[in-house]
Amino acid sequence: MAIKKAERRLNVGILGCGPIAQFAHFESAVKGRNTELHAICDVAADLVQRMGDTYQPHKRYADYAEMLADPALDAVIIATSDAFHVPASIMALKAGKHVLCEKPIAVSVEEAEELAVAVKASGKVLQIGHMKRFDPGLEAAHDFVKTEMGELLAFKAWYCDSTHRYTMTDAVQPLPILSKTAKKPAGDPKADKRRYFMLAHGSHLVDTARFFCGEITEVQARLTEKFGAYSWFVDVSFANGCMGHLDLTVAVRMDWHEGLTIYGENGSVTAKTYNPWYYKSSDVEIFHEKDATYRRPLGADGHFYRRQLEGFADNILDGKPMRGADSADGIASVRAMAAIARSVESGKPVRLSDVSGFI
Numbered sequence: 001m002a003i004k005k006a007e008r009r010l011n012v013g014i015l016g017c018g019p020i021a022q023f024a025h026f027e028s029a030v031k032g033r034n035t036e037l038h039a040i041c042d043v044a045a046d047l048v049q050r051m052g053d054t055y056q057p058h059k060r061y062a063d064y065a066e067m068l069a070d071p072a073l074d075a076v077i078i079a080t081s082d083a084f085h086v087p088a089s090i091m092a093l094k095a096g097k098h099v100l101c102e103k104p105i106a107v108s109v110e111e112a113e114e115l116a117v118a119v120k121a122s123g124k125v126l127q128i129g130h131m132k133r134f135d136p137g138l139e140a141a142h143d144f145v146k147t148e149m150g151e152l153l154a155f156k157a158w159y160c161d162s163t164h165r166y167t168m169t170d171a172v173q174p175l176p177i178l179s180k181t182a183k184k185p186a187g188d189p190k191a192d193k194r195r196y197f198m199l200a201h202g203s204h205l206v207d208t209a210r211f212f213c214g215e216i217t218e219v220q221a222r223l224t225e226k227f228g229a230y231s232w233f234v235d236v237s238f239a240n241g242c243m244g245h246l247d248l249t250v251a252v253r254m255d256w257h258e259g260l261t262i263y264g265e266n267g268s269v270t271a272k273t274y275n276p277w278y279y280k281s282s283d284v285e286i287f288h289e290k291d292a293t294y295r296r297p298l299g300a301d302g303h304f305y306r307r308q309l310e311g312f313a314d315n316i317l318d319g320k321p322m323r324g325a326d327s328a329d330g331i332a333s334v335r336a337m338a339a340i341a342r343s344v345e346s347g348k349p350v351r352l353s354d355v356s357g358f359i
């Protein structure tokens with residue numbers, strides 16, 4: 001593959017050489033039309049060596065503060081466990097670097113708000129790794145919703161992980177290189193499954209809902225747990241008056257099952273989204289009421305991880321509009337996840353403006 005590089009490129013440093021960096025971010029920075037893999041950093045020396053030899057960054061670091069002190073570095077991608085997202089983002093912003101941080105941006109409402117304050121004070125860009133916003137099929141649907149669909153009547157979205165998911169992903173992903181000296185948060189983030197599934201998967205579902213329909217004001221959620229599966233059904237009220245329903249189920253006894261339906265004044269949208277590691281754009285059908293015609297975009301370039309990094313660089317280098325999720329989106333998503341958790345506990349509707357604390 002010939003990579004066409006722009007003359008002006010964003011010098012990117014990647015914090016964390018673990019699986020998500022190996023599966024998505026190293027290649028994105030190397031192949032990105034307007035990005036340069038300037039540096040990589042991990043406390044695990046074996047990972048830095050292997051990834052450095054493979055991807056050939058200009059610099060290699062074991063110490064994050066040292067990477068941030070590099071004047072040639074423009075931006076960091078934070079590819080670490082959830083618990084480190086906010087502290088690592090704040091360190092980078094204080095060092096004058098732009099940040100693309102993996103989702104979920106934070107694990108509590110207060111943490112998300114603290115980060116938003118730091119973003120504002122820094123004047124730097126912070127984008128959250130909600131790469132589905134860069135899925136070309138969903139982008140086409142989003143354009144239609146924003147420009148032609150008129151008033152929105154109802155929105156349904158589902159994100160259902162599959163019991164066969166690791167068989168699928170093991171077949172297509174490279175073997176992850178792991179290290180015994182990788183830095184991990186205290187405790188096991190996967191111990192509390194309700195919390196873990198909401199942070200890992202619910203964060204995508206809530207962001208997708210907000211991407212299409214805007215602010216969520218209130219949720220009422222139910223959770224059923226049976227045979228090791230967890231299923232959340234969430235009634236959602238959007239500020240624009242659209243009625244919403246979210247289904248988060250981990251895991252369904254069938255194929256990966258993700259998608260959405262939107263009914264609007266001037267048309268409808270349906271989307272089927274694939275497991276991200278197939279790098280395949282969502283199958284989207286956009287129905288235009290005016291000529292009773294469906295449009296089905298191909299979305300040939302399904303590398304949404306690279307596309308999100310290129311969008312991040314477009315915004316920083318050329319002042320193009322931010323297309324990803326920003327810190328305000330991050331706070332709103334964290335509030336929505338916390339509200340879903342509180343509503344499950346109380347059995348009552350919960351307004352997002354009333355929630356605080358951990359998800």
Ligand SMILES: NC(=O)c1ccc[n+]([C@@H]2O[C@H](COP(=O)([O-])OP(=O)(O)OC[C@H]3O[C@@H](n4cnc5c(N)ncnc54)[C@H](O)[C@@H]3O)[C@@H](O)[C@H]2O)c1
Nearest residue numbers: 016017018019020042043064080081082102103104182183
């Ligand atoms: N967007 C997506 O589709 C998607 C998919 C999977 C995972 N993720 C996100 O990716 C993150 C998990 O990534 P992972 O599985 O690669 O994590 P990991 O914990 O396995 O690896 C992170 C690496 O970062 C290093 N590290 C952490 N803090 C450091 C520090 N201060 N200094 C130097 N090195 C440090 C660790 O040593 C480790 O090697 C989660 O937030 C998850 O939600 C996103």
